[in-house]
Amino acid sequence: MTDSVKTLCPYCGVGCGLEVTPPAGSGRATNRDSQGNPIWKVVGDRSHPSSQGMVCVKGATIAESLDKDRLKYPMMRDSLTEPFRRVSWDQALDQITQQIQSVLATQGADAVCMYGSGQFQTEDYYVAQKLIKGCLGTNNFDANSRLCMSSAVAGYIQSLGSDGPPCCYDDLELTDCAFLIGTNTAECHPIVFNRLHKYLKKNTRAKLIVVDPRTTKTAEAATLHLAIKPGTDIDLLNGIAHLLMRWGKFDTFFIDECTTGFTQYAEVIRYYTPEVVARKCGIRIDHLEEAAKYWAESENVLSLWSMGVNQSSEGTAKVCSIINLHLMTGNIGKPGAGPFSLTGQPNAMGGREAGGLSHLLPGYRSIKNAQHRTEIEKLWNLPENRISSFPGRDVWRMITGLETGDVGFLWIAATNPAVSMPDLERTKAALLKSPFTVYQDAYDPTETAAYAHVLLPAAQWGEKTGTMTNSERVVTLCPKFREPLGEAKPDWEIFAEVGRRLGFTEQFNFKTSAEVHREFVQLTHRRPCDMTGLSYERLQQEGPIQWPCSIEELKQTNNSLNNTTPGLFSGLFKGKDEKTKAKRLYTNWKFNTPDGRAKFVAFHAKGLAEIPDAQYPFVLTVGRLYGHWHTMTRTGRIEKINKMHPLPFIEIHPKDAERLGFKEGQLIEVRSRRGKAQFPAMITKAITPGCVFVPMHWGALWADDAEANSLTHPESCPISLEPELKACAVQLVAV
Ligand code: SF4
Numbered sequence: 001m002t003d004s005v006k007t008l009c010p011y012c013g014v015g016c017g018l019e020v021t022p023p024a025g026s027g028r029a030t031n032r033d034s035q036g037n038p039i040w041k042v043v044g045d046r047s048h049p050s051s052q053g054m055v056c057v058k059g060a061t062i063a064e065s066l067d068k069d070r071l072k073y074p075m076m077r078d079s080l081t082e083p084f085r086r087v088s089w090d091q092a093l094d095q096i097t098q099q100i101q102s103v104l105a106t107q108g109a110d111a112v113c114m115y116g117s118g119q120f121q122t123e124d125y126y127v128a129q130k131l132i133k134g135c136l137g138t139n140n141f142d143a144n145s146r147l148c149m150s151s152a153v154a155g156y157i158q159s160l161g162s163d164g165p166p167c168c169y170d171d172l173e174l175t176d177c178a179f180l181i182g183t184n185t186a187e188c189h190p191i192v193f194n195r196l197h198k199y200l201k202k203n204t205r206a207k208l209i210v211v212d213p214r215t216t217k218t219a220e221a222a223t224l225h226l227a228i229k230p231g232t233d234i235d236l237l238n239g240i241a242h243l244l245m246r247w248g249k250f251d252t253f254f255i256d257e258c259t260t261g262f263t264q265y266a267e268v269i270r271y272y273t274p275e276v277v278a279r280k281c282g283i284r285i286d287h288l289e290e291a292a293k294y295w296a297e298s299e300n301v302l303s304l305w306s307m308g309v310n311q312s313s314e315g316t317a318k319v320c321s322i323i324n325l326h327l328m329t330g331n332i333g334k335p336g337a338g339p340f341s342l343t344g345q346p347n348a349m350g351g352r353e354a355g356g357l358s359h360l361l362p363g364y365r366s367i368k369n370a371q372h373r374t375e376i377e378k379l380w381n382l383p384e385n386r387i388s389s390f391p392g393r394d395v396w397r398m399i400t401g402l403e404t405g406d407v408g409f410l411w412i413a414a415t416n417p418a419v420s421m422p423d424l425e426r427t428k429a430a431l432l433k434s435p436f437t438v439y440q441d442a443y444d445p446t447e448t449a450a451y452a453h454v455l456l457p458a459a460q461w462g463e464k465t466g467t468m469t470n471s472e473r474v475v476t477l478c479p480k481f482r483e484p485l486g487e488a489k490p491d492w493e494i495f496a497e498v499g500r501r502l503g504f505t506e507q508f509n510f511k512t513s514a515e516v517h518r519e520f521v522q523l524t525h526r527r528p529c530d531m532t533g534l535s536y537e538r539l540q541q542e543g544p545i546q547w548p549c550s551i552e553e554l555k556q557t558n559n560s561l562n563n564t565t566p567g568l569f570s571g572l573f574k575g576k577d578e579k580t581k582a583k584r585l586y587t588n589w590k591f592n593t594p595d596g597r598a599k600f601v602a603f604h605a606k607g608l609a610e611i612p613d614a615q616y617p618f619v620l621t622v623g624r625l626y627g628h629w630h631t632m633t634r635t636g637r638i639e640k641i642n643k644m645h646p647l648p649f650i651e652i653h654p655k656d657a658e659r660l661g662f663k664e665g666q667l668i669e670v671r672s673r674r675g676k677a678q679f680p681a682m683i684t685k686a687i688t689p690g691c692v693f694v695p696m697h698w699g700a701l702w703a704d705d706a707e708a709n710s711l712t713h714p715e716s717c718p719i720s721l722e723p724e725l726k727a728c729a730v731q732l733v734a735v
Contacts (some may be wrong), residue, residue, distance in 0.1 A: 006018070010119065010346050012343075012629070013471045014191045015469070015470020015472075016048065016051035017047065017051050017476065018059055019044070019045045022455050048543070049545060049546075049582065054191045057640065057644070060374070062461065064639070065634040070442060070443060070444070070457070071457040073487050074487065079453075080452070084236075089489075096454060097502060100136070100502065110138045110392075110393075111409065113627040116356060117414035118148065119344065119415070120342065121464070122467045123490075123492045124466065124491035124492045125347075126492070126516055126520040127499075128413075131508075134380045135386075135507055142357060144417075145344075145352070145356065146396075147311065147421075147725060149345075150357060151312065154316040155320050155323060157636065159598060160586070161593035165343075167338040168582035172195045174300065174303065174335045175298075176205070176299050177209065178196055178304065178416050180210045180222075181303065181304075181305050186221065188306060188625060189342045189624065192342060208222045210224070210225050211233070212228075213687070214688070226291060226570065230619045233321070233605075234604070235272060235605045238268065238272035238321060239281070239292075240295055241265075241328060244329065250328045255330075258327075258598060290421065300331065302324050302331075303326065304340050306343075310341070311724060311725040312726060315720050316719035324600050327598050328600075333584060333586035335584075346470070349468075353529045362376060362524070363523040363527040365527070367391050376523065381507065396723060399417075399431075402434050409438075410436070412448060413449075414442075417431070417448055418700070419699030419700075419707065422709055422714040424675065424710045426674065428451070428616060440457075441457075442457070442458045446631075462482050465477070466478055466513050469547070472582065474584070475539065492516055524547075529547055529551075533552075534550075548583070552657045553686075590611070613729065615731065618656075618690060618692050618730050619690060620708075620725065621691055624697065632698065647698075648694060648695050648698045649681070649695070650668055650732075651671060653687050653688065656682065664681060664683050667679070667681075668680070669735050670694070674712075675710030675711055693710065696725075711728055711730055712725050
């Protein structure tokens with residue numbers, strides 16, 4: 001193959017289009033890595049509607065990771081103390097099938113668990129749901145989106161009646177006020193930030209409010225930076241609402257016609273006076289008033305958030321509190337406005353569509369809904385009541401199930417929990433207890449492989465064909481453009497093969513990923529994420545397409561690519577986005593609730609799950625850096641990125657450093673109630689006094705004793721079950 005191929009970046013949820021050109025033979029002009037291997041050329045795809053040719057360092061260097069440290073063959077061992085031996089696919093799959101059958105017979109289906117990933121393509125996700133939830137009859141499938149986006153999912157469902165970010169990236173260039181809370185967009189979603197930043201530079205009347213305890217690259221660009229104390233987000237959000245209420249700056253028409261619950265909300269926000277909020281958040285009253293003034297005076301407010309909001313023991317409450325502000329001011333379903341969660345992983349959105357969390361079913365359906373279960377059982381040709389009515393184990397309950405012996409079989413794919421889970425020492429001890437763990441990944445070594453009995457080599461980016469959905473609901477077809485290394489196979493093919501060996505030949509009679517996709521989109525028919533108008537053929541011919549995209553709409557327009565259904569009130573916004581063809585949800589101000597109205601879901605602030613005290617006086621917050629991706633499985637193998645970020649560090653404010661006698665670069669031991677880790681000190685005013693920051697990327701493979709998650713705790717949001725990875729109490733000691 002010599003032509004260039006259009007595909008999607010497999011890192012973050014921005015979902016930038018890439019154009020990949022194969023290495024030009026063995027000529028001297030060919031780019032090569034340090035081992036002399038030819039490197040595929042990767043540039044931004046100018047025709048991709050989301051990224052318009054832009055790309056960050058991760059996307060630009062992705063090809064360098066394709067051949068390094070790949071897991072090429074199935075491997076097995078009888079115990080975790082033995083070395084792995086190479087086996088055939090038949091041997092590995094027979095062993096897996098026998099283990100599942102044995103656990104089904106002795107412990108029942110609920111002792112079988114699978115932990116998947118937002119790195120999956122939608123087809124991988126879908127076949128895994130069919131295997132675990134449909135054929136085996138347990139809902140024990142969870143994905144690393146649980147650690148990432150599940151609070152956004154829960155918040156959208158509570159407030160708007162279903163999941164699905166309502167906005168599109170074009171709103172970045174149409175807003176009068178961007179309200180960024182709990183997101184270091186400049187480093188973690190760089191191309192979204194590039195679009196916003198370019199627009200703000202040209203449109204100096206538009207405002208950027210950034211809410212973050214750190215002065216991040218994002219905060220540096222802000223019109224107003226509110227460096228609130230960690231855990232006070234709801235105080236701030238309710239405090240802004242209090243002022244809007246006091247000033248009469250709310251949208252009575254929208255509230256009356258399109259929402260419920262405003263009276264209860266008004267009762268809650270009554271308590272959040274500027275004096276109380278400023279004191280609790282640690283900010284100035286005039287700064288709080290300025291933020292509320294921007295909300296009040298802007299015609300269109302766009303909120304963006306990511307892990308700083310979601311990874312919290314009150315994550316769903318924070319998301320609902322953001323949405324409440326949008327409902328109060330009518331800032332939803334119109335150009336440049338709305339609550340917009342930025343997805344972490346490249347295809348967490350596709351996972352949500354395919355039902356890839358332990359309480360979901362495909363097509364934005366719920367395990368708890370009997371009608372939803374019946375619809376899926378029929379489409380999967382399974383007996384009535386095959387799908388359990390009980391939500392499965394979220395990933396933390398998989399870990400505790402290993403501790404108690406209730407989990408007898410664990411299948412982990414495309415994720416690295418031995419770095420990314422909270423309370424890492426406890427997680428690792430539980431993984432050691434697992435009677436049987438399958439680990440399916442493209443790379444070896446990884447930290448999690450050390451806890452596996454079977455390793456299965458997965459085909460990765462460019463080695464299989466499938467679809468991915470980015471944060472603005474744009475679906476991109478990612479074609480295979482090179483052969484998998486060694487004996488690696490696409491994830492969905494591995495799941496389907498195990499399904500067939502378990503006797504479900506009819507259910508897994510797929511020959512291609514296109515067949516999987518065709519079946520999957522049928523399950524979205526007349527659902528909020530309707531994709532029945534999407535096919536591989538159409539995606540190939542027309543390029544990336546945004547959902548909703550129903551077969552009815554396709555027939556009606558015959559060429560409905562990017563054709564927006566006019567909203568009931570769209571006349572109100574005429575002129576604002578004439579250039580924009582992207583779709584946003586709720587343009588008719590009809591929501592997915594039974595009465596069609598959005599709900600004010602009011603919460604009082606609770607604060608951090610673990611409050612600093614005399615013994616552990618600092619709040620540790622963790623986050624990501626511009627170049628590295630999650631647990632560095634790919635980026636740790638890319639020279640340019642390693643040079644950019646060679647080592648982890650701890651940010652500490654000069655006042656705290658002086659008080660404790662710490663010097664720049666000095667090794668600091670950070671201790672929490674659960675573990676400890678060591679980092680060189682970076683003394684900077686970017687962090688608030690009383691807080692420290694460490695990056696979360698480094699696992700045991702890359703740095704000794706510098707695992708951020710040795711320190712974090714697993715307390716989670718009671719609604720979304722997303723752990724509070726973002727904050728815990730620590731003490732600091734010079735080494
Ligand atoms: Fe890839 Fe995200 Fe960078 Fe875009 S912003 S190139 S999707 S990592």
